[in-house]
Amino acid sequence: MFLNCHTYYSLRYGSIAIEELLELARSFNISTLSLTDINSTSACLEFLRTASKYGVKPVVGVDFRNGANQEFVLIAKNNTGFENINAYLSEFLHQDTYQIPQRSKLMQDVYVVYPFQKNIDFELLPNEFIGISYQELAKLPFSKWKNKLDKLVVLHTVSFQNKKGFNTHRLLRAIDNNELLSRLHESEQGELWHQFVSEETIEKYFEHYPDIISNTKDLMSSCNVVFDFSGEVPNNQKSYTANEALDYKLLEKLSYRGLEYRYPKADEKVYVRIKKELEIIKEKGFVSYFLINWKILKYARSKGYFYVGRGSGANSIIAYLLRITDVDPIELDLYFERFINLYRKNPPDFDIDFSWQDRDDITNFIFKRFPNTALITVYNTFKYRAAIRELGKVFGLPKSEIDVLSSGSYNYQTLDKLSQLVVIYSKFIQGFPNYLGIHAGGILISEKPIHHYCGTFLPPKGFATTQIDMVIAEDIGLYKFDILSQRGLGKIKDAVGIVAKNHADLPPIDIHNIAKFKEDLRIKYLLKNAKAIGCFYVESPAMRMLLKKLQVDNYLGLVAASSVIRPGVAQSGMMREYILRFRYPERRKDAHPVLLDIMPETYGVMVYQEDVIKVAHYFGGLTLGEADMLRRGMSGKFRSRDEFLKVKEQFFSNCRNTGKDLNFTQEVWRQIESFAGYAFAKGHSASYAVESYQSLYLKAYFPLEYMVATINNSGGFYSVELYIHEARLHGGNILAPCVNHSEYIAVIKGKDIYLGFMFLQSFETKTAIKIINERVNNGRFLSLDDFIERVPISIEQITILIKIDAFRDFGKHKRELLWEAHMKINKVTFDEFNISLFQVERAAYEIPKLTSTQLENAFDEIELLGFPLSNPFNLLVDKNLSTFRMKNLVNYIGKIIVIEGYLVTVKKTKTSKGKQMFFGTFLDVDGDFIDSVHFPPVAQKYPFRGKGIYRITGKVMEEFDCITVETTMMERLAIVEDPRYADSRKAQRPKPKKRVS
Structure with a gap:
């Protein structure tokens, strides 16, 4: 009787969790239920898996809508019908913008139900029906369907559980439409009566139309979609070679061939382990899983891509022999049963890390090589603070009030009614799915088409992505391949290349x-x-x-x-x-x-x-x-x-x-x-x-080259500034971008490290590329006039270059160059300009002799790079520093000391009682690390106030040779006034009036 039920996977519409929907159905003695979420089959498999627990026969389909406007409901008669619905839904979801048509296309084993209020002007096919709710029955005697009762079924929509659920639904619709709740149009929301009623109530309403009741029951009783949730049989691509016997022979051949590379002097222990693993891999049906991973990595090696294979599969000697991993399980005595055992249902886990630069090509190869492939989605849910902000906007609260609610620093009892509602409903929708994202690296390669299991959508990267997540996929025997992106590998690959170039x-x-x-x-x-x-x-x-x-x-x-x-x-x-x-x-x-x-x-x-x-x-x-x-x-x-x-x-x-x-x-x-x-x-x-x-080797023997690679790959755990500091400690001479030496990324020449144009805030990539191309094609720039003649550039962009001292080769101070640039460059520039056959000499202007100080340079660097290239301690107002240094704190264990440190990073955590505390990491004036602990009372009284130099007072503690400062007091130290603006501020200050005697 209930052909059109929604869960909260009807994103920003429904307000009922899957099991809550089933529990409600059981409480109303409903024996058959059709789940038809709006433009989604995310919940269908979980619904099918859990329905029997509640004594409910599950029916699945999709409610096709344009926004909130229902066009038709498709219901699967069987698994073929479910696959057809998923494929049809995906046709729309793979488009940037789509419009659901008024009529569904014809599909095998699919029922179509059109809402009664639609003006249907076509002849219904045998699988097509008109759905009518009890609220619409009064209109039936006056409609064209009054004498075609054989084509009518009950269409009672269920989208929420109660009045609170309806209110939640309206809030979700307001969020979806980016609209104030008071301005939400009725056409964008459901009706209050879209809740469960008993089957007896439905039958009472339709007592004069028993045919409609029987049509509905017949339709639902004929539906039977079944999946195996035991996990006993993997549904990944069953065979690599299209023949499972050949698959095993190939795996065996590749394994023994790998002995020459991995174990030139293999002993009996190796052979016993190989035999044991091969037998269990074959028995469990995981042969193709290994071969597919092998094929992916064979392609990667052919392209020269760096990769690391990890996960539980790294316990396998077969994976080691196939070069899926680089870990020797014999050397490390890796526990075989963690990798695989006869009782394990799912295949071993292979997490394959690639450089972020290479992963997209690997993904593209997988999609081309294996026919039934899709990325896996993740359900991005409403987080409490984000929900506070969304609902605060919906209720029209000012930003200042939303900030207070979001911070959690309020007394609920003193809040006004609207703010209390924001808090109540934010807690209620916390955990609701908000939108579908992409799993960090999970890819499904299945035997059957992906649409056999769910619909797919097309994110910006252009790869089909499932509407189910990895947990549900595993429930039905679909086990993911993990193709991950990692910047660490990019650093290693780039560093090897830099070393090869610098040390030929x-x-x-x-x-x-x-x-x-x-x-x-x-x-x-x-x-x-x-x-x-x-x-x-x-x-x-x-x-x-x-x-x-x-x-x-x-x-x-x-x-x-x-x-x-x-x-x-x-x-x-x-x-x-x-x-x-x-x-x-x-x-x-x-x-x-x-x-x-x-x-x-x-x-x-x-x-x-x-x-x-x-x-x-x-x-x-x-x-x-x-x-x-x-x-x-x-x-x-x-x-x-x-x-x-x-x-x-x-x-x-x-x-x-x-x-x-x-x-x-x-x-x-x-x-x-x-x-x-x-x-x-x-x-x-x-x-x-x-x-x-691998990274330690490069750091040990080629520290400057490795640091350049680290900087170019956006750092690692820390910000780029710390890696620049590290390069300086290893003898590197760090230089600001230069038009005659810099590339887009940082480059090293001897011990000189020139930062690239990519590090300049607000500097356009296309301008950087033009500078590099022009220099490569036509030689170094000789003067500012020469640069302006050869590179089309706006005054805003050349100002950035001048302020960072990128024209320092020309022997003029920055302020002089700024005067020249403003007089010689028009405000409007064009992307391309023609270089004249005859060079026109630009007018020479008499410019006063101007200078800039190291202090001004430092502030320019902070503005454009985010940090100074000189020692940040030079910017302090009070340069009288404590005599304590990190390297001698070992002599003061248990004593209270005062030490200054430049903040590197902060880790926030909570005590066992839930109170907030911090661990700080600083650099002292010598460049050594200071590690500090900030327990809750101190953390609250002396909070971190952003980047800068702090004076830390605390007790020196030692544990297992590690020195930390248990902070008792902390203050951020003042830095000097920015000299670039000091003069203008002085000029703006009113001069004192002369006294009149």
């Missing part, structure tokens, strides 16, 4: 020679002393301190650190325990004997995802399948699902039955729960460590 006398760098890097003494020094700024995954303040605490100077130590740093391990207290057991061997005996036996390498502390599986299996008595479900459940995907809760109960039951202490069992569970969703698989950590070693 040296042999080419083999950046993949990780075995050599692992033994390199310079790299060991950088790691142990945490001098890894710019290096992938080891440069953050937290990682820098952890490396010192663990005294890491080898590959395995770095692998462990890469996982120990993850949030769950750190927050659960296990990171501290791991450090203690590492540094003090006698403490290892405190570990529970069972846990120490399971995890001897990590002293009985869970560090890797494998440890969760091992502990769940050996300590908790779970099967490997249950243990893997536990691991996946902890990641948040299935936390609320019954199967996860059953596994948890089984864990405690098994521990109780084997006589384990309840308190200890609860502690082990707490440790599992605290970090299982965050910790890395060991192979994943090992893959990260490989990339870290």
Whole structure:
């Protein structure tokens, strides 16, 4: 009876969650329900998966609308019909702008229901009907359909659950239309009665039209869309070669061929592992998954693209042999069952990182090579603060009031009625899907057409994207390929290129020679002393301190650190325990004997995802399948699902039955729960460590070239300014952009590093390209007149170049050049101009001798680059600095000191009681890092006030060789007045009047 039900996946329209819709249906004793979201099939698979739990037969389709205007509802008779609806919907969603027609095209196994109020002037086909609501029955006797009752069905729309749901719907429609609620037109919203009523109520309304009731029931009873949600059979592309037997032969051949490259002297252990993996890969049906990844990466290598393969698949020797990963599972003793076991339903995870410059081409290759391909969507939901802002605008609140509500600094009881409504409804819509985005790297390659499962839309990148997310895709056996973008790889690739150009006398760098890097003494020094700024995954303040605490100077130590740093391990207290057991061997005996036996390498502390599986299996008595479900459940995907809760109960039951202490069992569970969703698989950590070693090698031997590559790839953990500082520490001479030396990106010539035009704020790319092309084609610029003759440029753009001193080769001061430019360049310029055959000499103007100071230059640099190229401490009003420096604080442990630091970065976090605190990172006047801690009372009293130099008062603390300042007081120091505007301000000040005697 309910052919037209919406969830909140009818974006910015519906207000009901999927399970809430089903619960409402059960409460009204509704046995069959049709979900037809507006221009979306996002909710259909989840609806089909969960409906039986509520005793509801699910029917699915789509409500096709132009805005809020309903054109028709399509309902799938079976899976073929559902696929046809998805394909038809996608035809519209792949257009920039689209108009749903008044009549649906003819499709197999699809019912079409046109709303009664539409003026239908065509003959209905057998699969087409007119839908009428009980509110419209009074009009039926006067319509042309009064004698065609066989073509009528009940069309009762359900979009919200109650009056609050209706009010929410109106707010969502106002947000969607960017309109004040008071001005929202009725045509843009639904009706209050678009709620559930009982089937008995519907039948009562239609008691004089029993044919309409029976037509509706017949239509719904004939619909049956079925999917297998067991996950037993993968629905990814089944065969790489179109023959599964040939697939296996190819995988076997490639694996053994890879021995020559990976294991020239392979022993029996290697052969046993290969045989074991191949058998299980074949049995689980994952052969094509490996071959598709192999093909993608074979293409990448043919194009010279750098990549890193990581994820749980990095535990696989087959992946290592196929060059999907660069991690040796034999060397690292990687736990085979984390990668794959007979109980595991989903294939292993391969996360393939590419440079951000290369990823689009890889994606394009995948779409061309494999027919049924789509990117995966993510549901971008309403966040509380964003909802506050959206609803504040809808209610017409002034920006100042919205800012107060958004900050959370208010007393709810003292708010006016409108502000209270904003808060109430913001909390209500928090978590509602707002719009569909694109997963960071997930791609589906399926056996059947993607439209068999859902509709697709076309984002700006131009690749078809699903309307379902990765969790729902996995439910039906579609497992994603992860093709990710990472700037770290761009840095490595660019640095290798810069080194090859600047050091042509040296042999080419083999950046993949990780075995050599692992033994390199310079790299060991950088790691142990945490001098890894710019290096992938080891440069953050937290990682820098952890490396010192663990005294890491080898590959395995770095692998462990890469996982120990993850949030769950750190927050659960296990990171501290791991450090203690590492540094003090006698403490290892405190570990529970069972846990120490399971995890001897990590002293009985869970560090890797494998440890969760091992502990769940050996300590908790779970099967490997249950243990893997536990691991996946902890990641948040299935936390609320019954199967996860059953596994948890089984864990405690098994521990109780084997006589384990309840308190200890609860502690082990707490440790599992605290970090299982965050910790890395060991192979994943090992893959990260490989990339870290590549960047560490470049930093150790070619620091300037590596820093230039880092700067050009928009930095890393920190801003570009810090990497410029790092280059200077390594002897680099940092120079502002120059018209005769600079490129679009930064370039290095000897030890001179010229910043590129890309770093200049408000400087146009097209102008930069013209300058570079002209210089390449016709030689250096000789004077300002020569530059103006050869490059079409506006006065605004040339002013930027002059202020950054890009014409310094010409021997004139900036102020003189500015005078000249304003007299010689018209306000209006054209993109192209013709160079005359005869050079016309420009008029020479008598310009007064002008100078500029280093202080003025610094402020120009701050304006145009975002930071000064000189020492920022030179800009302080009070240059009397404390005598304390970071390098000698080790002599003042436990003492109160005062030290000045230039702010680098701030990490905000919360205490266990939910109060806000901070960790600060500064540079002292010598350029060394200061690490500070700001507990809640101090954080509130002495807040960070943006970029600048701060005077920090605090106690020097030491833990595991790491020095921090526990802040008790902090102030940002004043800098000198900008001299460029000081004169004009003085001129504007009123002169004191002369006294009249």
